[in-house]
Amino acid sequence: MAGREGPRPGGRSARVQASVHGAVQALMTRMERAEITIPMIAVEAGVTPSTIYRRWGDIQELLADVAVERLKPDMQPVDTGNGGKDLLAWAEQYAEEMSSKPGREMIRDVLAAQDGGGAYQCCNFTKQQIDVIAARAAGRGEAFPEADAVMDRVVSPIMYRILFGEAPDTAHVARLVSGAMGLVSKAPASV
Structure with missing residues (x-):
């Protein structure tokens, strides 16, 4: 546009x-x-x-606009009471949804658009979900990685595999989340 x-x-x-x-x-x-x-x-x-x-x-811009709207999260990430478990549950669901046939089609539509604004919006949707999980973890006094670290260590590898290989299985997603959570100190946060 x-x-x-x-x-x-x-x-x-x-x-x-x-x-x-x-x-x-x-x-x-x-x-x-x-x-x-x-x-x-x-x-x-x-x-x-x-x-x-x-x-x-053109049709591609329209399909991208529809895809962005459909990729907008319609609910908050699950709250298990633990930031790491919340991130794992979210990442497993994210990988499953994005690797489905409709998910892959929406990703392709967004990436094929000329202006790139849809990809930026989708990135923001994802980061907002991570921010919700991080804020809940902080509210409980838990250490949690920066949102950019989660994007780099969890979201990016999931998307790369979906786009250029096979979708990651739950064991792979768990390893990604574990690696991201390993970036923070295991010591309890001071209150």
Whole structure:
């Protein structure tokens, strides 16, 4: 969407976005992604193709926008009462969701977009989830690695394997989390 004015929040713009996103998702349940066209989406959404082209530019930008919205977490990470266990539970779920067929497709859509803003948003979604886990751990007086260290030691290797190899199994994810947790002192935090 580089060079285009951003959508106005609320009102007609929000309704159009919701309708178009819904149309994309509905079409994806009925056919292969490669078969979907902007005119098909427009018919399904009840808008003109020019509305879609004006807002998203091309199908790849639209698919990336839909993927970013779908990748937005819809719940807080599980709270086990322990930061390391919270991180492990979150990382296992993250690896499972991202390595699924829909997860891989959404990752590809986000990465294929021209502006790269979707990848930045997805990174922020992930970091926010880690920040929640870190804040809970800090509230309990537990040592917890910096969010950037978790991104580098847990999230990045998971994503690399998903994109360029086989999805990591739970044992591999546990080793990644253990390595990240090993970055912090085992001594209890002073209160």
